Amino acid sequence: MQSDAYTIEMETSAQVTAALQGPLLCVRVGGRWDMEAPWPPDAQNALRQAADPRVAQLEVTSEALGPWDSSLLVFLVQLLKTAHARKLMVRTELPDGLERLLRLAFAVPAKEGAGKTTQRPGLLAELGGRALGLPPKVRDFLDCVGRANMRAQDMLTAMYECGVLALPIISLTSLLFGLILAFVGAVQLTQFGAQIYVAGLVGIGMLRVMGAIMVGVVMSGRVGAAYAALIGTMQVNEEVDALSALGISPVDFLVLPRVLALTLMIPLLTIYADLMGVLGGFVVGTLMLNLNSMEYANATVQMVPFKHVLIGLVYGTVFGVIVALAGCYQGLRCGRSAQAVGRATTTAVVHAIVGIIVATSIITVICNVLQV
Template structure:
C-alpha cells in the first residue's frame, strides 16, 4: 500500500478500542469504511470506549466525516463511549455538529396519533376552511391587481407579458393541432356509425361542427393548456417561492401578484380564444377529411352543411368559454405556485395540484355553462 493511501488499524485493549488512522482520507483515495469497526465491536469482547489516533493522517475531506459518523452511530447503538480527543479539530467539530441533532435518529418514525372520528372531521374542516380563506385572499389580491392594471398602475414588465404570450400561444400550436384534428376524426367516425344507418352521412358536418365549436374545441384546448401551461406556471412560481425570490420581491415593495400572476392571467385570457378558434377549425378539418375519404361526401357538400349548422352565436359561446377556462387555468397554476412552501419536492406537488385543480374547475364551469345555456334556450 502506498504511504499516501488511507489506512485503518484497529487495536483492542482492555480499556479501549484504538482506531489508528493514517494517510490521505479523501474520497479519491477510497478510504476504508466503518464496517471494519462495526465488525470489531461485534466480534470481540466488549470495550468501554473507542479512541482515535490520527497523527498519521496527511489530509482529509468528507470521507473522514462519513467514516466518523458511521463509528459514532455504531458506538451509540451499543452504549460505548466515543472519545474524539484524538481527532483533528475540524473533524471533531463536524462530529459534534452531527451529534447535536438527536431527533434525526428517529426520522421517519412518527408515532401515529389515535384520534376519533369527530376529531378527524374537525381537522379536515379546518384545513378546508383555511384553504378557502387562502384562495379568497388570492382572488382578492388578483382583483386588486387587475384594477391597478386598468388604471395603469400595475407594476409588471411588458417584456414578461410578451414572453408568456409567445409561450402559451404559438408554441402551443403543434399539440393543439394534433389533439384537435384527432378529436374531429373521432367525432366524425362516431357520428358516421349512427347516421349511415339512415343514409344521413351529410349530417356528420353538423355533428362535428357543433360539437367542436360549442364543447370540444374550448374543452380540449383548455385541458391541453392545463397540462402544458398551468403546470408550468405553478412550477416556475413555486421554484421562485422556494428560492425566496418571491420574498425578495416583497422586500423591494413589489407585489408578486402584479409582477408574476397578472402577466400570466392576461396572456392566457388573450390567447385561449385564439387557440380555441384554431382548434375549432382544425377539428372541422379532421371531420371533413374522414367524411370525404371514407363516406363519399364532397368538399362542397361538407362545407355548405357546416355553414348551415354553425352561426356566429355558436362561435361566441365557445369563445366565452375559452376566456373563462383560460382565467381558471392561470388562477389555478399561479395560486398553487404562490402558496408553495418547503423544499424542492413541493415544486412537483404544486405542478400536479395545478393540473388537477384546473381540470376540475374547467369541468365544473362547463357544466354550469350547459345549465345556463339550456335555461336560456341557446
C-alpha cells in the first residue's frame, strides 16, 4: 500500500494554489514538477496576484510536494522577483534544498550591461552621465598607472616587439606619405616654377608633425591593439588574477615595461619615419619634377631648421605614452568574455587615435604661442 501511495504521489501533476487573505497572498506549491510539462494554470494567476497593489505580504509554502526540477525553481524565482520589486514582506516554508537554491539565485546580483534594453537616454542625459562618470574613470586610470617596478628583460623584449618589428610597416607608410606630400605640393608649386620648394614642404611637414602622427596612428593599430588584446585575453583566462595571487603586481609585470618601451621607441621610429618621408619627397623631386639630387638635398637642409626635428620628437614622445597607456588600460579593464576582448581592443585604438589628435592640437597651439 505504501508503494502504491508513493506511485500516486509521483504521478500527481504540478499544483499551485494562490489565496488572497486581505493584504496577505498565500501561495502553495505541490505535486510533481517536470521541465517537459507546462506550468499549472494557477501559476500565472499567482504571478498576477503578486503584482496586485492590494497585496503587501507574500507567503510561499509547499504541500504534498513531489519530485521537482528547475521548472519549480524558475517559477519561484519569478514570483519572488515580483515580490522584491514591489518590496513585499516575504516568508517562505520550503524544503531545505529549494531554500538554498533560492538564496543562491538572489545572492549574486545581475552583471551590469547583461540585460539588453531598447530604451536609450536622451542626448543631454547621456552627456551628463558621461560627464559625471569621468572623475571615477580618471581616478581608476591614475590608480592603474601608479608606482611600479619592473624587470629589465621585460622592457627589452617589449622594445624589440614595438620597435624593430615595426620597421617594415613604418618604412612603407612613411615613404608613401612623403610621396603624397610631394605630389600635393607640386600641384601648386609647378604652376609658378617653384618646384624646389617641394623639398621644404616635405621636410617641414614630415619632421615637424606628420612623421610623428603617422607613427602614432600606425602604432595605435599595431601595438596599442596588441597590448589591449594580450592583456585582455590574460584577464579572461584569469592569468592577471593568478599574478596578483602570487604577489606579482600586474602593473609592474604587464603595464610599465610596455609603456616605457613604447615611449622610448616611438621617438626613434619618428626619426626613421622622417627620413623615409624625406626620401619619398626626394624620389618625386628628382624623378618626377626633374630636380637635381644635390640641389634637392641642399634645399632640404637650408629650408628645414633643426628645431622641427626636436618638435617632432616631442610629438612622438607624447604619442608613445598615449598609445601605450590606452592599450594597457583597456586590457586591464577588460571583461571576462571573448566579446569583451574585442571591445577592449577597438576602444584602445579609438582612444589612442583620438588622444593623438587632441595632443597634436594642444602641442600645436603651444608651439604657435611660443613661436617655435
